[in-house]
Amino acid sequence: MGQASVFIIPSEFLRGLEGFEDEDWVDAGPQVFKDPDNDEAHWITIFIPQEMKHTHSDEEIMEYMLHNIRARRAIVSTSAQHNLGISCISIPVPIRYDSTATVLSRAEADVSKWLELVCGGTVTLDREVIFGR
16 A cells, blocks of 8 residues: 655645646545555655754745756655655656656656645645654
């Protein structure tokens, strides 16, 4: 099964999230998004400095993540790194995207959508998953 997600969303916002309609891992559970099984996705990971837990807002962490993806300072792998006890955020990109450039472009678009939801207050980061391991 999938791992615990780093994104938390109030249940009233689960249905009809614009831009995520085709993704099976968005409509799980009433509170927490489930990550897809590793064989369903490429994983894009950005390491998050531990001190950001206390010095940065969720919005600033997502902006940091977006900046690092745009600068191509992200790890693309077949497994979620946030399950290895590392302070990071790993996001899934469907396996149908095959080149690294395409995977990173999709990741950039998805992180932009997540950032918009964070800024709007409908999504928060689960800091225990990101920093607490």
